[in-house]
Every structure is written in C-alpha cells, then in structure tokens.
Amino acid sequence: MTTSLPTARTMSTGHQPAVELRGVTRTYATGQHSVRALDGVSVAFPTGSWTAVMGPSGSGKSTLLHCAAGLERVTAGQVLLGGADITSAGDGELTALRRSDIGFVFQSFNLIGSLTAEQNVALPLRLAGRRVSTKDVRAVLTAVGLDDRRKHRPRELSGGQQQRVAIARAMVTRPRVLFADEPTGALDSGAARTVLGLLRDLVAAGQSIVMVTHDPAAAASADAVVFLRDGRIVDHAVSPDAREVADRLARLEA
Numbered sequence: 323m324t325t326s327l328p329t330a331r332t333m334s335t336g337h338q339p340a341v342e343l344r345g346v347t348r349t350y351a352t353g354q355h356s357v358r359a360l361d362g363v364s365v366a367f368p369t370g371s372w373t374a375v376m377g378p379s380g381s382g383k384s385t386l387l388h389c390a391a392g393l394e395r396v397t398a399g400q401v402l403l404g405g406a407d408i409t410s411a412g413d414g415e416l417t418a419l420r421r422s423d424i425g426f427v428f429q430s431f432n433l434i435g436s437l438t439a440e441q442n443v444a445l446p447l448r449l450a451g452r453r454v455s456t457k458d459v460r461a462v463l464t465a466v467g468l469d470d471r472r473k474h475r476p477r478e479l480s481g482g483q484q485q486r487v488a489i490a491r492a493m494v495t496r497p498r499v500l501f502a503d504e505p506t507g508a509l510d511s512g513a514a515r516t517v518l519g520l521l522r523d524l525v526a527a528g529q530s531i532v533m534v535t536h537d538p539a540a541a542a543s544a545d546a547v548v549f550l551r552d553g554r555i556v557d558h559a560v561s562p563d564a565r566e567v568a569d570r571l572a573r574l575e576a
C-alpha cells in the first residue's frame with residue numbers, strides 16, 4: 323500500500339504528488355551477500371508539503387532520498403517525478419532532470435571553497451547552460467538573508483550561513499522538489515532553527531521538500547514524518563511534535 327501523506331497545511335496544491343515511489347526495492351551487492359536497502363517502498367510525497375524521513379541507522383533513509391532524486395537507480399519498482407516516470411530515464415535525461423527539477427542540500431554544505439557565495443549560487447545555472455541573471459542570484463541570496471555576504475567565500479561564513487548559501491544554490495533553478503540530507507546535522511541549535519525556519523518559508527511559498535534527519539526537532543518542523551526500518555516504511559505521523567517523533571523513533575530502535 324502506498325503511504326499517502328496529507329497535502330500541506332498552508333495551501334491546496336492539487337493531487338499530483340511531487341515525487342512518488344511505487345514498490346521500490348534497492349539492493350546492493352557486497353561480496354557474496356546482497357543488502358536490501360529498500361524493500362518494496364511505496365510512498366507519495368505531496369506537492370507543496372514538507373516531509374521528513376526518519377529511522378534507525380542503516381534503515382534506508384539516504385537510499386530512499388537518492389532513489390527519489392534520481393541520483394541512484396532502483397532495482398525494482400518505479401519513481402515518478404511530477405507524475406513522469408523517471409525509472410528508466412537515460413543518464414543524459416537524468417542529468418538534465420537533476421539540473422532542472424531537483425535541488426539537493428547536504429549535511430556538509432558541499433560549497434566550492436574557491437568561489438564566492440554568489441558564484442556558488444550561480445553554478446547550477448552555468449552547469450545547465452542557462453543564462454545567469456545577477457538579479458535572480460541576488461534575489462535567492464536575499465531570500466536566505468545573505469545578500470550582504472554575497473562576495474564572501476565559504477571559509478568566511480559560519481556553518482549556518484554556508485547552509486543558507488547551499489539552500490540558495492539549490493533553489494536558484496526553482497526545482498520541483500528540494501531534497502535535504504541532514505541539513506541541520508552539522509549546525510548548532512540556533513543555526514539549525516534559522517535553517518528550519520527558512521525551509522518553512524520555502525514550503526509556505528509552495529516548495530515541496532523531502533528531508534532526511536536524525537533530529538526529532540527538525541522532523542517536527544515538517545508537515546509529516548515517515549519512519550523507515552529495515553528498508554520499509556513502518557509508520558508515519560502528521561504534524562507531530564518533537565516528543566512524539568522521539569518516542570516513535572525510540573520504539574523503532576528498541
């Protein structure tokens with residue numbers, strides 16, 4: 323059965339999920355054994371909504387994120403992005419999709435150290451061969467509150483500021499879905515709150531977000547949380563508070 327999550331609290335966005343996994347299995351061959359990182363996962367991530375993915379270590383969270391974002395191929399099942407089946411898209415098509423429809427934010431920011439904030443933000447446009455509009459680049463930097471730091475290099479920015487540049491970089495192409503893998507994992511609680519507030523602002527403006535996190539407070543910022551164990555979705559919660567998330571997670575880890 324597909325885990326269908328409610329659409330956003332803040333807006334009505336129609337019925338098409340931003341991204342959907344149908345019966346997705348992903349196995350990895352390791353020597354003589356194979357690991358089933360995802361085991362028949364069906365889930366629809368609603369458009370204009372923010373979903374957190376939680377679960378014990380090794381439960382398949384990153385694999386789910388990577389398969390949903392077309393960064394990794396599935397062994398069986400289907401992945402639909404905005405209703406389009408991308409399961410058997412060729413490498414070139416997937417690269418183009420990643421550049422236009424998908425934004426990715428990592429725990430470790432992954433900014434290019436030799437480039438300024440604005441050059442980092444402009445990079446996805448350059449890579450996609452798109453015209454770089456200084457106005458657009460400045461607009462996304464302003465949206466994350468860093469227009470005055472646009473000439474700074476990553477080492478001249480705090481961790482929270484670097485993550486905000488990374489979010490601006492992910493958003494500059496106006497992706498259909500923003501995927502975030504532990505976006506607050508390397509931040510202190512104050513910077514984490516700022517980043518989570520920023521993600522909330524993006525969702526309020528219609529952005530779809532799928533975020534892996536270990537942090538119940540971060541998960542509680544999302545509209546809904548899905549819980550994985552052993553490569554399967556075993557639970558989900560709508561608008562839970564941090565305590566409820568922590569309790570459910572503890573039950574899975576027991």
Ligand SMILES: Nc1ncnc2c1ncn2[C@@H]1O[C@H](COP(=O)(O)OP(=O)(O)OP(=O)(O)O)[C@@H](O)[C@H]1O
Nearest residue numbers: 350352357359377378379380381382383384385386
């Ligand atoms: N490239 C790979 N080769 C072999 N096994 C892998 C590979 N990537 C992931 N796995 C295995 O697949 C399972 C799920 O891994 P995954 O990284 O998706 O879990 P996770 O929930 O994100 O874990 P964590 O919270 O520790 O980051 C684990 O058993 C892991 O060892």
